[in-house]
Amino acid sequence: MTSFRKWSEVRADIVANSGGEETVAEARRWHQAYIDHYCRAERAQKPGPVTNHIADEPPQSRRLA
Structure with a gap:
């Protein structure tokens, strides 16, 4: 076993x-x-979690009531 100095x-x-x-x-x-x-x-090079979440969602159409 190797011994290391403190x-x-x-x-x-x-x-x-x-x-x-x-x-x-x-x-x-x-x-x-x-x-x-x-x-x-x-960190500046990586997109934040919110950006990833929004980018991964399919586009949603608006329902007009």
Whole structure:
């Protein structure tokens, strides 16, 4: 079985090698903004459920009473 190191054991080395806490925090903010932008772009390309529902319905004629 493979043993993995805990994040708490690895984090100090990563922070030290990357330039400090502020650099790690900035990288996290940048990464999260990238993910958020990607998700918004994906949602913008997909039609919403209401649009799909209306598009799939057959046209209905109006009854005049």
